[in-house]
Amino acid sequence: MANVRNTARPLSPHLGIYKWGPHMAVSILHRATGSGMATVGTGLFVWWLVALAYGPDAYATFQDVFTLQNGQLNILGYIVGIGMSLSFFQHMASGVRHLFLDAGANFELRSNKRSALTTFAFSILATAIFWVVLLEKAHG
Amino acid sequence: MGNGTRLGRVRGLGSAHEGAGEWWKHKVSAGSNLLLVLWLIVSIALLPGYDYATVAGWIAQPLVAVPLILLVLSVTFHFRHGLQVVIEDYQHDETRFVLIVLLEYFTITVRVLAIFAILKIAFTSTGVAA
Numbered sequence: 001m002a003n004v005r006n007t008a009r010p011l012s013p014h015l016g017i018y019k020w021g022p023h024m025a026v027s028i029l030h031r032a033t034g035s036g037m038a039t040v041g042t043g044l045f046v047w048w049l050v051a052l053a054y055g056p057d058a059y060a061t062f063q064d065v066f067t068l069q070n071g072q073l074n075i076l077g078y079i080v081g082i083g084m085s086l087s088f089f090q091h092m093a094s095g096v097r098h099l100f101l102d103a104g105a106n107f108e109l110r111s112n113k114r115s116a117l118t119t120f121a122f123s124i125l126a127t128a129i130f131w132v133v134l135l136e137k138a139h140g
Numbered sequence: 141m142g143n144g145t146r147l148g149r150v151r152g153l154g155s156a157h158e159g160a161g162e163w164w165k166h167k168v169s170a171g172s173n174l175l176l177v178l179w180l181i182v183s184i185a186l187l188p189g190y191d192y193a194t195v196a197g198w199i200a201q202p203l204v205a206v207p208l209i210l211l212v213l214s215v216t217f218h219f220r221h222g223l224q225v226v227i228e229d230y231q232h233d234e235t236r237f238v239l240i241v242l243l244e245y246f247t248i249t250v251r252v253l254a255i256f257a258i259l260k261i262a263f264t265s266t267g268v269a270a
């Protein structure tokens with residue numbers, strides 16, 4: 001196939017030679033969170049909908065996996081819940097930043113770095129607010 | 141292929157002339173994802189509870205079921221293109237082809253399953269709207 005790489009050719013410099021910075025972290029996190037949501041997140045979303053479509057028993061089985069007897073989230077519930085919400089808010093922030101880059105804006109070193117750091121601040125803050133709202137409700 | 145003149149070897153391997161359009165559609169789906177997933181997250185946070193009747197009753201409302209279906213269309217379109225780019229970046233031989241075919245099946249299965257489930261909930265739920 002025309003796609004097969006010619007191993008006699010050198011590769012361009014890759015991860016090993018670059019100094020890590022916020023811009024690189026944002027880029028790889030965008031890919032990791034997007035792929036994670038597309039696979040694990042999608043699986044959970046479809047499971048949730050199909051369980052609801054089957055009825056109360058199937059929905060209870062779904063809930064049981066992520067909750068304790070008293071209805072509070074269990075460890076898995078917290079890991080999956082916080083992981084998914086943090087992934088979404090990070091991907092959303094870096095996605096919006098990416099749309100500006102696509103338009104040719106924000107390539108100046110300082111503002112590029114600052115917007116990269118802003119995506120982290122945003123995703124942590126938004127995830128925290130989301131969970132405060134959820135937990136406030138659960139604990140009355 | 142591969143043993144003609146230099147020109148003959150590269151002819152037909154260039155741009156498929158579809159890349160820019162695909163790229164643009166992916167960006168448009170990013171915009172609709174932004175609106176629809178934010179709507180879902182905020183709505184979930186504001187639901188009074190997460191028991192079966194509340195959640196099913198919520199989904200059963202027309203102005204919830206329809207945006208939810210739009211969300212399924214937007215997100216599946218977006219991740220199908222996104223994952224294809226990821227596959228193309230790392231896989232260069234036959235596995236690329238196999239993974240893209242699997243991705244296509246995965247996407248269509250998710251899309252049909254999710255939309256069917258939403259419609260089933262919408263048309264059969266007896267829960268009270270939240």
Ligand code: HEM
Pocket residue numbers: 030031032033034035037038039041042091092094095096098099167170171173174175177215218219221222223225226
């Ligand atoms: C707020 C909503 C979202 C926005 C603004 C957004 C934005 C973007 C943008 C601009 C890209 C292109 C990046 C590039 O060209 O390198 C992208 C890639 C991607 N997105 Fe999203 N997205 C959103 C939601 C989602 C969701 C919900 C999923 C999964 C269910 C997802 C999965 C992906 C994947 C798998 C990629 C490919 C990653 C890569 O090529 O590195 N996105 N997103």
Ligand code: HEM
Pocket residue numbers: 032035036039040043223226227230239242243246
């Ligand atoms: C037919 C179904 C599936 C297809 C076609 C598929 C395809 C892919 C692809 C192309 C990648 C990116 C690989 C890369 O970076 O080169 C990926 C990553 C991943 N998949 Fe799947 N996947 C499927 C089902 C699933 C399911 C059901 C799960 C889990 C429940 C899953 C979990 C993951 C995880 C965790 C990653 C991230 C790995 C990483 O960080 O590199 N996948 N998948």
